[in-house]
Amino acid sequence: MTTIRLTVNGQPIEAEVQPRTHLADFLREQQLLTGTNLGCEHGICGACTLEIDGAPARSCITYAIDCEGASIRTIEGFDGDAPMAALRAAFSTEHALQCGYCTPGMLVTARDIVTRLPGAPEARIRKELSGNLCRCTGYAGIVRAIRAVMAQSGTPSGPGLASVRPVAPTAP
């Protein structure tokens, strides 16, 4: 067991972890945050996608012990977040979920798309969704919901591409 310190949904956490415990299990089993679902545990399906330091990441192939100092945001941590609120509403309106198992990971990815690529055309939206599998909806409602949120925020899904850029690598 090793002690790690990190932030989960805005709360500083200090916890004992086994090195082999992946981030999703740490959150689900130790922090009782079960909104992050496990679909494959080998990085393909995207069900476990959450935010690490503001960017979507796979929690099943990230080990909690390697998250020292990181800021984690799970599906439980988006209260008051305007893009997520808009996406949640649009997901319901557009029937973008059925069984609900892929939904938390899908929402985190969708939020990344609408904030990072406002105005992205449908083909780009679909490419960005390629790392999140859904077995129920055929993606039709999911794509519609993302486009609807882009339209609401004044950046309708179209040919234009903009980029909100995260942190650059440091210079020496």
Added chain:
Amino acid sequence: MDHDIARARPLSTTGVGASLPRKEDRRFLAGEGEFVGNIKLPGMLHVAFARSAVAHGRVLAIHKPAGFEGAVFTMADLEAGSPPVGPIRVLSSLPGFKPSSQWPLARDKVRQVGEPIAMCVAATRAEAEDIADAVVVDIEDLPAVVDMLQARDAPPALVHEEWGDNIFLETLVEGGLKGDEFEALKGSAAVKVHRRLRTARQSMAPMEGRGVVCTWNTRLDQLEMYTAAQMPHINRAGLSETLGIDQASIRVIAPDVGGGFGYKGILLPEEICLAWLTRHIGRPVKWIEDRREQLIANTNCREHHYDITVYADARGRLLAIDCDSVIDSGAYSSYPFSACLEAAQVGSILPGPYKMEAFRCRTWSVSTNKPPILPYRGVARAGVCFAIETLIDAAALAAGVEPHEARLASLIEPDEMPYDNITRKHFDSGDYPEAIRRAMEAIDLPAWRARQGTPEPDGRLIGVGHAVFCEQAAHGTSVYYGWGIPMVPGHEQCGARMTPDGRLELRIGAQSHGQSLETTLAQVANEILGIDPAHVRLVHGDTGVTPYSTGTWGSRSMVMSGGAVAEACTLMVERVRDIAAHLFQVPLDQVVLAQGRVSDRAGVQSLTLAELAHVWYRQPQRLPPGVNPAGLEVIGGYKARVDTGTFSYACHAVAVAVDPGTGAVELLDYVIVEDAGTLVNPMVVDGQIYGGTAQGIGTALFEEMRYDSQGQPLASTLADYMLPGATEVPAPRIIHMETRSPYTTFGQKGMGEGGAIAPGAAIANAVNDALRPLGAELTELPMSPRRVMAAIAAAGSAAGAVAGRGAA
């Protein structure tokens, strides 16, 4: 015939016909779904299984790791209990069926890779896996039986030695002309086309696998099992039979379930093991199927082979079908559907919505050293549709007509409905030719034909194709008891209770795992009772509090549970009116219930449902003698007037571009003309069609569970077993027809599976249309790039000559 009769209904914003947003959504969007993996019980331990590494062998010895003898359990331990745990043994009354004995943990033999051998328990799943890895099993290898045709014709070994062969069941279905008359028809037919076709073994791969949490409730002396299941009452029956304890001592709860598609319609060996374990060690236990177990160890689906000949007249009109079909049923006969359902269904549904003069189909359900198969969304229909629809296209080509013309010449006409086809399937209603006509118009066949006349700038080949099918759903007793399996659908019930504050609780024995029943059944209640759907709560998936049901399978819930909810609510209307009549002191016929209010016809007295319920429960002193003491709790039962099932249908039309340099297939346009009768919630119906079609595209182009010659699965991750993503699935254009079923409550038809049925056939017809200039033809699903390239190479086409023309 009016296909759009439902549109004549007053448009409801909350009842039947409304695209009401889902009541289920809030919890899932918040990440608050209660999937079995999320359930924790105090003191709970975790289970992992040591599984067979070989496909076929004799178990000589199982060595428990030193120091962990108390944490590892084998079949010997389970059999030593009282009563001993028995095997899963599914009988069928079909003549000649041979049952298999599937021990929850392998006893004498292993018959597939991944078969559970030892159950290991520890404080965490990781530690349980450590123990499982340390279990050593001595196995004497036996030759693996891998290919179904070889298994039938020249078996390298016997999967179940006591049978003498590898055949679960052989069936023969015949209809129309027989004997010499059939032979004469064959001899005189202008068109004869023959193909050998194959569809791959698939994995249903719901996003959530199976999983079990269970404990023994000492207060109730009852097993409580949470399990990701579609048919909890059936699981309870199966647990009772294998564990040797009565059904009242078992409560099965299917919580939120992350997709089913047929994969969760089974009694699992793991469920039996954990049920035994929790009682044996006195602790709650949990097993969550991981993706590797899901892919390699548990059930697959859909491995079909067809040797099929179709006879047609000179304009492509269908005359006869003669078919031999083999289904790879895998190692065991699963509970409750058995190893025979798939193949026997092939024999009876192959004619589909076509008229013909003679039909013969022989089927074999073959046992191999691969996982058992289960009925996946559409069951045998996806394979059958691929077989008949590609043959119709071939016959049309031979006759020199467009494929849709051949279909229009052969389909059941609307004025013939209801229609009993050549295998005595009873079609309730529909206009199949119109679906094809609308699909051809929507896809714009002439435009694609024109485009085919000019080479594409990128060198790709353009094709257009379509397929039509029927989807029998909500099968009733009369068409099911003949299988003689542990489960026969009969009458469906709904328990309805009005709460003291006027809300409505509905209890059904089916289970909703994405189908949206919490919403759609509330719409049914709204339709009958006028109650706000927000005030309706659906309780489902819990044997402890719901009526018996065979569960959610075969697109039956909207017809059966929907019918039962309607019946219960109709009874509730009578109860409400009776109470109101007594309260209002007016004759019963003077009381009306509308829009959630009960009133006298004079309009003098009126109560909301909440006010009436308040009186019933909390002010009984206001009720005069003579009021019905049964109150505001009812059981409504339903069986369709004619219970042979509803027949939804659709025509899928698709245009594709095939890259002759890589074999890649792109879907350029996709049209679905669908008729599911009255649509209870059109948004939900569309969602089912989109989702089913995505799975069908997986069947058509991607999904394939391959095995090597030793029976080792060649896909153990989702990188190897490829599921279609957002870039592989287009946004189909859906066009609805609404021909009511004459037999159901609202004219609704089951429709949950249809989307998955046609894509393999429609896309195959389009791909073959594209490859026709090269003389190449695909006869296997999925149409992977490798198969497309092999077909091109086999046709002797110089693919390399065009390869360089494609864009990067």
Added chain:
Amino acid sequence: MKAPAFDFTQAQSVPDAVALLADTARFTKPLAGGQSLGPMLNLRVAFPEHLIGVRQIEALRHAFIDPANGELVLGAAVRHAQIEDGLIPDVTRGLLAHVAANIAYRAVRNRGTVGGSLAHADPAADWVNTMPLLGARIVVAGPDGEREIDARTFMTGPFTTALDEPELLVAVRVPALSDAARWAYVKFCRKPGEFAEAVGGVLIDRPRAVGRLLIGATDGAPVVLEAPTELLAASSTDSQVAEHWTDDRLRAAINAAGIGHDPYVAQLHLTMARRAIVAALA
């Protein structure tokens, strides 16, 4: 599907990591982004006893242009998404960003690193194919300091490299392309984000006397074909360079790589190589 037990130590510096990796008593491996190693651990196909975290070593997170020669020095822990988003200086006329944008999925690119991918040496991955195409050099640190390995000889086989234990891959030095350079990098995947079944790469940069074609996603190291020097003279044209790569030469290279026996695989590689040529000249 849980990883076997292992120990984990976060390295603070390159020398610290090299020292930790020098522990021969235990099977020790560096862990960078973990996007390849993570699945292997969870699937229990890799059993390291001690993982050394290198993701957070400051010196590995740099990306800068070496003023001495204009080369891009790409720290091993630079993440694919940073390259995709154009956050590093570009000396490749967009090639690195193009490649980065098509690695796996965004959530993987946010975490996966250049160095981790190279050291993992999956033949179907992108950097093991891109860096040889660019003629980059792999910088590795050992107990006795750093050395450089030509990217074209770095990969020695599937999942094997020229790294000696306990060396740590610390950076990639990418030479700057001339303004006249033309490139293409095409790959065939069943789905976006899946591993490539075939990769074709072309770089024609005559001012730097480079004419290179790459056949990647083979069974081992990529095949690199260098155009004859005489074709790279100032008087020649890019098309003349490209014409050198005839179908016969490409097929011979595919056969030499041991992947010619499977007609489908051979055809895919030929198609990708041809399309890379077409795209580079377009």
